[in-house]
Amino acid sequence: xxEEKIIICRCEDITLEEVRExxxxxxxxxxxxxxxxxxxxxxxxxxxxxxxxxxxISQITGTPIEEIELxxxxxxxxxxxxxxxxxxxxxxxxx
Amino acid sequence: xxxxxxxxxxGGGVVGCSIAYNLAKKGITDVVLIEKSFLSSGATGRCxxxxxxxxxxKQNCLLARESIRIFENFKDILEINRDIELKQKGYLLxxxxxxxxxxxxxNIEIQHSLSIxxxxxxxxxxxxxxxxxxxxxLVGGAFCSTDGHANPFQVNxxxxxxxxxxxxxxxxxxxVKGIRVKNNSIIGVETNKGFIETSKVVDAAGGWSxxxxxxxxxxxxxxxxRHEILVTEPVKxxxxxxxxxxxxxxxxxxxxxxxxxxGYGPENEPPSYNxxxxxxxxxxxxQKATFLLPSLKDIRxxxxxxxxxxxxxxxxxxxxxxxxxEGFYVACGFSGHGFMLAPAIGILMADIITESQLTYDVVLDxxxxxxxxxxxxxxxx
Numbered sequence: 001x002x003e004e005k006i007i008i009c010r011c012e013d014i015t016l017e018e019v020r021e022x023x024x025x026x027x028x029x030x031x032x033x034x035x036x037x038x039x040x041x042x043x044x045x046x047x048x049x050x051x052x053x054x055x056x057i058s059q060i061t062g063t064p065i066e067e068i069e070l071x072x073x074x075x076x077x078x079x080x081x082x083x084x085x086x087x088x089x090x091x092x093x094x095x
Numbered sequence: 096x097x098x099x100x101x102x103x104x105x106g107g108g109v110v111g112c113s114i115a116y117n118l119a120k121k122g123i124t125d126v127v128l129i130e131k132s133f134l135s136s137g138a139t140g141r142c143x144x145x146x147x148x149x150x151x152x153k154q155n156c157l158l159a160r161e162s163i164r165i166f167e168n169f170k171d172i173l174e175i176n177r178d179i180e181l182k183q184k185g186y187l188l189x190x191x192x193x194x195x196x197x198x199x200x201x202n203i204e205i206q207h208s209l210s211i212x213x214x215x216x217x218x219x220x221x222x223x224x225x226x227x228x229x230x231x232x233l234v235g236g237a238f239c240s241t242d243g244h245a246n247p248f249q250v251n252x253x254x255x256x257x258x259x260x261x262x263x264x265x266x267x268x269x270x271v272k273g274i275r276v277k278n279n280s281i282i283g284v285e286t287n288k289g290f291i292e293t294s295k296v297v298d299a300a301g302g303w304s305x306x307x308x309x310x311x312x313x314x315x316x317x318x319x320x321r322h323e324i325l326v327t328e329p330v331k332x333x334x335x336x337x338x339x340x341x342x343x344x345x346x347x348x349x350x351x352x353x354x355x356x357x358g359y360g361p362e363n364e365p366p367s368y369n370x371x372x373x374x375x376x377x378x379x380x381x382q383k384a385t386f387l388l389p390s391l392k393d394i395r396x397x398x399x400x401x402x403x404x405x406x407x408x409x410x411x412x413x414x415x416x417x418x419x420x421e422g423f424y425v426a427c428g429f430s431g432h433g434f435m436l437a438p439a440i441g442i443l444m445a446d447i448i449t450e451s452q453l454t455y456d457v458v459l460d461x462x463x464x465x466x467x468x469x470x471x472x473x474x475x476x
């Protein structure tokens with residue numbers, strides 16, 4: 001299958017071609033590619049695309065894959081509805 | 096990496112890159128920019144992505160207006176092919192007391208003197224602009240239709256690309272280890288990749304600006320504090336403008352790709368370099384945001400993070416040379432609105448360094464605090 005048809009980030013519809021292009025343009029860390037392409041910014045938070053992108057960076061730059069830093073894990077761990085938080089703390093605004 | 100430069104810029108955020116680009120555009124192409132991590136790794140990449148002209152001091156209004164004009168013509172001015180996702184659907188500022196409304200009226204007078212198209216709105220008109228808005232207890236508001244959103248990463252990278260094209264050398268993942276001074280003049284910058292001989296250094300290190308200045312023995316009157324922010328899953332368009340309330344101390348907008356970004360100014364946050372997220376923020380943010388926009392209740396929060404505001408005494412930037420050390424310049428103290436002012440700040444700093452007539456009639460030098468010419472910006476979250 002051609003690179004432009006392989007989806008690497010399913011949350012944001014980012015293709016293998018776009019990821020390879022970004023790496024070749026000098027965005028050689030997962031954090032940079034996230035900011036420029038939005039990979040890992042969707043609901044899965046990079047849990048599916050992160051390792052795939054790490055492998056691409058490794059192959060193109062020659063950096064061993066174990067030396068490539070994965071993206072920061074940011075809370076909350078999974079998506080959480082606003083109302084689920086309110087169920088816990090109430091909706092009265094504490095200033 | 097070059098070992099000699101006319102100017103070394105410290106900081107690869109949007110302010111540093113805008114300064115480097117504008118220096119090169121003015122003919123000083125021999126510029127080296129040093130960034131300890133990646134571009135946008137600090138406050139630029141952590142901000143709320145808003146661009147607004149509705150400020151309470153004339154100079155903030157002027158710099159914001161000029162910056163918006165540059166955002167509007169970004170590709171043509173910088174001659175780059177990069178979409179900065181500019182969305183001009185306005186900023187709606189909410190007033191919950193007569194005093195707040197009075198402040199808005201004052202601000203609008205200043206804004207109108209600069210032809211910024213802001214206006215007062217009634218609660219009913221606010222509801223027409225944002226149909227999902229809860230107008231309970233709302234006294235009125237202010238609206239400016241040409242305010243809005245731009246993508247900070249794309250703007251930052253755009254400035255970097257345009258600067259590189261003009262000859263600027265950008266060194267990512269390079270850390271400044273010291274600044275050499277001789278007879279009160281800059282002679283060079285030490286980095287972990289070698290020494291760069293230079294007579295001019297620009298400190299555009301955002302939340303770390305005060306630490307950089309300590310290397311030349313100067314205590315800047317600024318400090319950094321954590322501000323937290325969150326983003327939701329993308330949903331269909333339902334909020335056109337950025338919503339802001341100074342009494343709730345919050346801002347909230349829906350970006351062009353559909354997710355909501357929101358944050359609030361913390362109370363009693365101590366000066367620090369802390370960029371950790373807190374559960375407390377999620378709770379308070381959820382209460383405030385769902386009061387204003389009840390339909391948010393069924394939307395998922397997917398990520399939260401924090402960044403540093405670099406606070407100055409009057410909540411306006413310091414864009415200045417330093418009298419104590421010949422060749423040391425600072426662009427710091429943006430107090431949470433560096434991104435939206437960066438286009439104009441780059442031009443201003445290039446004027447200062449080249450000793451040209453200032454393009455904008457503003458007083459942002461550091462000596463203003465000693466002279467006591469300080470009018471604080473009243474409209475900051």
